[in-house]
Amino acid sequence: MYPFKKVISLSECELNELLLCIPKILSQGYKNKGRTRTIPEKEKTLRDATLWVFRRSGKQCWTCGAKIVSEKKLTSRTTFWCPNCQPIGI
């Protein structure tokens, strides 16, 4: 899902999906010391392999290979995402 998508524009299905996913991801991150990605054996030597997109601007998306982008848009914090997996409007 595009990270800057407005909550008011989410469908009921998208809201329900978020309600299911957010607790799972938070719990997984807590159990894995802040990491949410399970590292495949071939990537164990890569320094940033435990992060999906955070602080990976310009690096390849683990899922599709597109370059991760980042932007400080709404807050002082930087948001990172894959423009192919999380395109505008989805």
Ligand SMILES: [Zn+2]
């Ligand atoms: Zn991607």
